[in-house]
Amino acid sequence: MNMLWLQSAGCGGCTMSLLCAEGPNVFELLADAGIETLWHPSLSVETGGEVRRILAAVEAGEIPLDVLCVEGSVVTGPRGTGRYHMLAGTGRPMLDWIGALAPLARDVVAVGSCAAFGGITSAGGNPAGAIGLAYDGKLPGGALPGDFRARSGRPVINIAGCPTHPDWITETLLLLADDRLGAEDLDPLGRPRFFADHLVHHGCTKNEFYEYKASARELSEIGCMMEHLGCVGTQAHGDCNIRPWNGSGSCTRGNYPCINCTAPEFEEPRHPFTETPTIAGIPVGLPSDMPKAWFMALASLSKAATPRRIDTNAHSDRIRIPPGGDTRK
Numbered sequence: 001m002n003m004l005w006l007q008s009a010g011c012g013g014c015t016m017s018l019l020c021a022e023g024p025n026v027f028e029l030l031a032d033a034g035i036e037t038l039w040h041p042s043l044s045v046e047t048g049g050e051v052r053r054i055l056a057a058v059e060a061g062e063i064p065l066d067v068l069c070v071e072g073s074v075v076t077g078p079r080g081t082g083r084y085h086m087l088a089g090t091g092r093p094m095l096d097w098i099g100a101l102a103p104l105a106r107d108v109v110a111v112g113s114c115a116a117f118g119g120i121t122s123a124g125g126n127p128a129g130a131i132g133l134a135y136d137g138k139l140p141g142g143a144l145p146g147d148f149r150a151r152s153g154r155p156v157i158n159i160a161g162c163p164t165h166p167d168w169i170t171e172t173l174l175l176l177a178d179d180r181l182g183a184e185d186l187d188p189l190g191r192p193r194f195f196a197d198h199l200v201h202h203g204c205t206k207n208e209f210y211e212y213k214a215s216a217r218e219l220s221e222i223g224c225m226m227e228h229l230g231c232v233g234t235q236a237h238g239d240c241n242i243r244p245w246n247g248s249g250s251c252t253r254g255n256y257p258c259i260n261c262t263a264p265e266f267e268e269p270r271h272p273f274t275e276t277p278t279i280a281g282i283p284v285g286l287p288s289d290m291p292k293a294w295f296m297a298l299a300s301l302s303k304a305a306t307p308r309r310i311d312t313n314a315h316s317d318r319i320r321i322p323p324g325g326d327t328r329k
Helices: 013-018 026-032 049-059 094-104 113-117 166-177 207-211 292-304 308-314
Strands: 002-007 036-039 067-071 107-111 157-159
Touching (some): 013 166, 026 166, 036 049, 067 094, 067 113, 107 113, 113 157, 157 166, 207 308
Parallel strands (some): 002 036, 002 067, 067 107
16 A cells, blocks of 8 residues: 655644553564555655655556645645645645646545644634645534545545654555445544544543542643643543553643643634633533533532542642541541
């Protein structure tokens, strides 16, 4: 399977994350799966004229293109020309290259939330006109038409995340290499369901605090961050806490709230990331499938039943009372 990887407008963080793939590493994994990287701007040795010849051969159909991966948002400015971002040495905007190569690919993969929806590079006034491949924020239709289908018949596959997990990338590529990723395996936003059918809340190390609504008030505290510190892990799609980065890391495990980076327009929540907006003291971002009245009733009961150990630890930066260590009578 031939894969071509283009880096568009972004920080390159998804490639950095991909390099964290372990057991085997990404190079061994792709090679063992028969996935040949035609070119990756950060990982390949080809440069200059060599790259131009590869791109020309792919565009001419001389080299079959199985998977086109795009990392970073697609810049459309100024005035829809895309000339704010030229693919160096080619004299053509990245927008033009994507429009030419995407119809030739068996599958098109948006790597990261910038490529999927516009992401961080589309935040603010977005003077560059940054958009995703198939979405402009939440709206269908980005650099490619909303009804775009690759030669396989599949839509753009959105491996969302900021950055995306290395396993999400490698598993998607392996499934494509084995032709085992069907339309039914993608959620309504084109995200592979093997990770998008989970919530970041699943497997969170703070779940005991969540159950009792024992909430942290400062980022240094280890309690649940939903009530006061902006965590939306109960709504965010991803298995980040089931298979953490490098075997042990995730945002919430690092004591930072989940900001729902796999969702469109996560970059502009209209409130500080580390603050939970409330209405009459009730958090706006409640679990998506729970009625507010139920949540408030359960929260009141849970807080009334909170053991001293959990309440004390929630407001500390470390475990103060271990299990079985509460000697209060």
